[in-house]
Structure formats: C-alpha cells, structure tokens
Amino acid sequence: MTAISETEASADPAGNSRRVALIVAxxxxxxxxxxTIISTSLPQMGESFGVPAVAMSIGITVYMLTxxxxxxLSGWLADRFGARxxxxxxxxxxxxxxxxxxxxxxxxxxxxxxxxxGLGSALMTPVGRILVLxxxxxxxxxxxxxxxTWPALFAPVVGPVLGGFITTYLSWHWNFFINxxxxxxxxxxxxxxxxxxxxxxxxxxxxxxxxxTSLGLACLLYGLERIAHPEDGALPxxxxxxxGIVVGWLAVRHLHRAPHPLLDLSSFKVxxxxxxx
Numbered sequence: 001m002t003a004i005s006e007t008e009a010s011a012d013p014a015g016n017s018r019r020v021a022l023i024v025a026x027x028x029x030x031x032x033x034x035x036t037i038i039s040t041s042l043p044q045m046g047e048s049f050g051v052p053a054v055a056m057s058i059g060i061t062v063y064m065l066t067x068x069x070x071x072x073l074s075g076w077l078a079d080r081f082g083a084r085x086x087x088x089x090x091x092x093x094x095x096x097x098x099x100x101x102x103x104x105x106x107x108x109x110x111x112x113x114x115x116x117x118g119l120g121s122a123l124m125t126p127v128g129r130i131l132v133l134x135x136x137x138x139x140x141x142x143x144x145x146x147x148x149t150w151p152a153l154f155a156p157v158v159g160p161v162l163g164g165f166i167t168t169y170l171s172w173h174w175n176f177f178i179n180x181x182x183x184x185x186x187x188x189x190x191x192x193x194x195x196x197x198x199x200x201x202x203x204x205x206x207x208x209x210x211x212x213t214s215l216g217l218a219c220l221l222y223g224l225e226r227i228a229h230p231e232d233g234a235l236p237x238x239x240x241x242x243x244g245i246v247v248g249w250l251a252v253r254h255l256h257r258a259p260h261p262l263l264d265l266s267s268f269k270v271x272x273x274x275x276x277x
Contacts, residue, residue, distance in 0.1 A: 001054035002087070003271070011161035015140075016135060016195075017132075017135050017140040017144045018140070018143065018144065018147065019134070019137035019145075019193050020131055020132055020144070020177050020193070020194055021076075021136070021143075021145075021147035021148050021184065022136040022147055023189045023190055023193060023194060023257035024087075024128040024129075024131055024132055025147050025148045025150060025151055026096055026147050026182065026185065026186050026189065027087070027091055027124055027128055027186045028125065028128060028148060028151040028191075029093065029150075029151035029154065029155055029182070030094070030179055030183060031094065031121050031124055031151075031153075031160050031185065032152060032155035032156065032159070033123065033158065033178075033179075033182075034094075034098065034117070034175075034176070034179055035063075035155075035159070036050045036155055036156050036158075036159025036160055036163070037159040037160070037162060037163035037166075037175045037178075038059070038060070038103045038163065038175060039060075039160065039163070039173075040163035040164045040167055041140050041163055041166075041167040041172035042057070042188040044167055044171075044172045045110070045172050046213055047111065048172065049104075049105075049106050049107045050106075051107050051140055051259075055091035055107065055219070056107075058075075058107070058111055059107075059110055059111055059114045060114075061222070062111050062114050062115050062118065063096070063114045063115070063118040063121070064117070064118070064221055064225065065119060065218050065221060066114075066115045066119050066122060066228055067118045067119075067121055067122040067224060068117030068118075068122075068218050068221050069122070069183075069214040069215065069217070069218055070118075070119055070123065070211040070214070070263055071122045071124075071125075072125060072209070072214060072217070072263055073210055073211060073214075073262070074086070074122060074123045074125075074126040074127050074132070075126060075127075075262075075263070076202075076203070076205055076206070076262060077123065078127045078130050079202045079203065080124075080202040080205075081133065083127050083131050083132065083197055084194050084195070084196050084197060085132045085196070086123055086127045086199050087123075087124065087127045087128060087131060087190055087194070088187060088190055088191065089120075089123065090120045090122075090123035090127060090128075090184070091120070091124065091186045091187050091190065092120075092181055092187060093116055093117070093119055093120030094117055094121060094124060094179070094183060095120075095180060095182075095183025095184065095186075095187070096116070097113050097114070097116040097117035097119075097120060097181055098113075098117060098177070098179035098183065099177070099179075099180060099182060100112075100113035100116070100177070101113040101114060101176040102118065102174070102175075104172040104178045104271045107239075109141050109272050110204050114166040121194075126155075126160055128148065129148070131194060132145065132148055134197060135171050135194070135195070153225075157219030162178075163175050192245065203260040205262070206255075206258055206260055206262035208254055208258070208266040209251065209254055209258055209261055209262035209263065210262050211257055212247055212248075213248075213249035213255075213262060213263065215243070215247050216244050216246075216247035216248035216250070216251050217248070218243075218244075219240050219243045219244035219247060220239055220240070220241060220243075220244025220248060221242030221244070222244075223237050223238075223239075223241035223242075223243075223244055224241065226240065252265065262267065
C-alpha cells in the first residue's frame, strides 16, 4: 500500500485537507479514549496484579511523565524524518503498547507498557496537528481544525461508559485491546492517504533545550500530581514544583537565546495568542 503522491493531493486540496483531518481525528480518538477508559478498570486491574487499587495510579503518572518528556521533541522529529513517518511510528507504538498493556501479568510490565504508550501519545498529538496544518490551505484551515477537535469532545463522554461496560461484562484487558483495530485502521489510512513530506534543511537538534524543557515539565507535572497524595509529605512536592519552575525558567531563557531552539517561542509575541494560551 503506497501513499498518494503530492500531485494527487494538490488536485483536490479541499478534499485532501478534510481527509487528512479525519484520519488524524481517528488517531486522536483512539488516544483520548484510552486516557479516559482506563480509570474505570483500575480496581479490577489492581486485583488482577495483586496490588491496591491506589497503586495503579502509577500507570497514569508514568504515561503523563513520558508525554511531558517527549512532546518537546516531536516537532524536530517531524522536520527531520517527515511528519507522516513520525505519525505512523506514533500510531504503531501506541497500538503495540496497548497490546502489551492488555497482556501485562504484573504491575511492572504494565508500567513499562504505559511508558511506551506515553511515548507514542507524545508524538501523535503534536505531529498530527502538524500534518493537518501542512495539508490544509488557509481557507480550509478552520474546517480542518474543527474536525480534529471532535475526539476531545466525544471520547471523554464515551470512555467511562464504555470502559465500565467492558470491565463489567468482559474484562479490563479489552479496554486496551479495543485500540488494536483502531490503530490498524489508522495505520492503513495514514499510509494510503496522507502524502509524505520532509523538511529540505532540517535544523540540528537543540540538546540543551530538549533536556531543560523535558526536565522542567517532568518535575512540574510530577510535583502537581503528588498534591493528590498528601500522605507522602509536602516537602518533596514543594521541591519538585520549585525545581520545575526554576528549570522551566532556564529553558525559556535558553530557547530565547539559542540559534536553532527546540521550541520557537516567537508566537507568544502575538498578544492574543499569548493571552489565550
């Protein structure tokens, strides 16, 4: 199965932009459904693994932290290797990790699978938006953007209900196995209908920017997550949040000064964008 060429895509730009947006929306739906469906099955998963239900929250934490670490890298990877290729890798990682989550026999295996799933998710969301932006003309941009927002509205409503039904009448494993057909459909559609692309002159990777942004986001998010666990003490929580703020400040200062920053912060000079963000 080969992707459509850029010539074929340019023959019907409006139709192509809608097609790309719908395909990206399917991937986003799979990702968001997984994020909301898991919460209904944590007690059953804890019983299956022989651990308290509260211990299962580490699967959510690891997923979140992995996303925080690798999201800043996604834009550079899309420029270096092509947004379509990275999107395919992201869907494949997410789908295989979902399979591994479903087959996990203990908490350690589950946490490792969730980390890989978080990596796929970290690449999927920003790179999917890049694909939509690159394949939509200015006149089609609003419609294309609207198409990829429906999973964020629909999946959180469907997820808990579907997760509760699956956990009650099947087993918690199927909350992850449900991603397999969605992922395979997404892979086939991306490979067939989304044209390939690659930056002609990709910039070198900003390693200091990657280290600072990833570390700052990870510390800040983990510190905020620990607020829900006051029994562990306030000092580590405050320390992590403070470290995240300090490292985040260093990251912003570096990104303003670097010749090829990992994240371009110039968009924040637009006042309406900065305030809304």
